Structure formats: C-alpha cells, structure tokens
Amino acid sequence: DAGVTQSPTHLIKTRGQHVTLRCSPISGHKSVSWYQQVLGQGPQFIFQYYEKEERGRGNFPDRFSARQFPNYSSELNVNALLLGDSALYLCASSFNGVDQPQHFGDGTRLSIL
C-alpha cells in the first residue's frame, strides 16, 4: 500500500506569492494533519482535518488555510508568503486523528526568496 504522498517535493517562491501544497493520506485514513518544521526544530502543528471538517488549528496566522476533499486528500494554502515561511511542510495521516501512530509523508521543502 502507498504511504502518505505529498507534492511537490520542493518549491521555490518569492515573498508575497501564494502556494498550495497537496497531500494524499494512506488509503482508509480519514484524518490529515499539517505540520511546519523549521530546520533544527520539531514539527509544529498547523491544522487537522477529519471527515472534511477542521478539527484543530495551531498558532498560525490567517494566511494559512487548508481543506480536505471527499477522497480525504488535503491542500494547505499559504498566502502573502514571508521569508519566515521557509520550512519543511509535513502531512500526517491517521484513521481518526488522535490515534497513534501518525504516518508522515516526506514533506514539501518550501524556500522563500
């Protein structure tokens, strides 16, 4: 079975632009969570979706938004990009969102110039 897949793997943007990152969960998993990982730090929670509804939101500005589709895939959108948004964006899936383990994708490396 395929694991969590994320696209694109790498992305370079400039300040002020917007970006859309995509995630496909493991088949059968209904929850997707998004994390931001800055170099040298642990992943920081951004959003969680379960059954297409937002279940949780971390301490991120409104420039960050997400949604989950009927097939349980998900998109993370970031508007008005700042240099500080440069990070590895990780998607994790699980059956119900609070169960363990969370299965992570390889992430999207976003660089802002």
Next chain:
Amino acid sequence: GQSLEQPSEVTAVEGAIVQINCTYQTSGFYGLSWYQQHDGGAPTFLSYNALDGLEETGRFSSFLSRSDSYGYLLLQELQMKDSASYFCAVTGSGNTPLVFGKGTRLSVIA
C-alpha cells in the same frame, strides 16, 4: 499550553545503550510518542505510551511515568544507522494531535 523538554544532543558508541529523556507540561494528557527522523527524511513512528510503564519493541523501549510527567526512549545495541533526531511528542487535550519537543540529535560513533 503544552511544552516538552529533551536534550538537544547525545553522542554514544556503537553497540552501547543510550537513554533520551523527555519531560512535559500539558493541559490534559493522552499519551507520549517517540518519532525518529533522519536528515532530509520524514518522521517515523517508534513507540507510544498511554499508560505508565515500559513498552518494548525490538532494540527500542519507551517508558512513561504520568505522575512525574516524564518519559524516556531507550535504544540498545546502537548501530550507526540509529544516528538521527529523536522527538518526543504529546497527545493532549483539545484538538492538537501532536505537540513535538525540539528533538534530540543522536550521533553514534565507532
């Protein structure tokens, strides 16, 4: 809020045993997880403790004391491939699935 403390770096010799400690402060607690992340890779799940005590999975064991808000990851028979960052993470109350510590970078030397 929730916060976790773990050592930033640990160095150990191949074949030895190493323990990585984690203390946490959280409003509500469901369990403590451990994840391994190699440079450039995704975090991969190692273990999960919801109850006090020791969980063993091969060379890796994890311990939890809820009364002390403390846990540790024990790695035995260290191998060079164990060089990676190790994160403890708490599943707490509210809708936050995982809160991660800053990670412990383990270097295994010959």
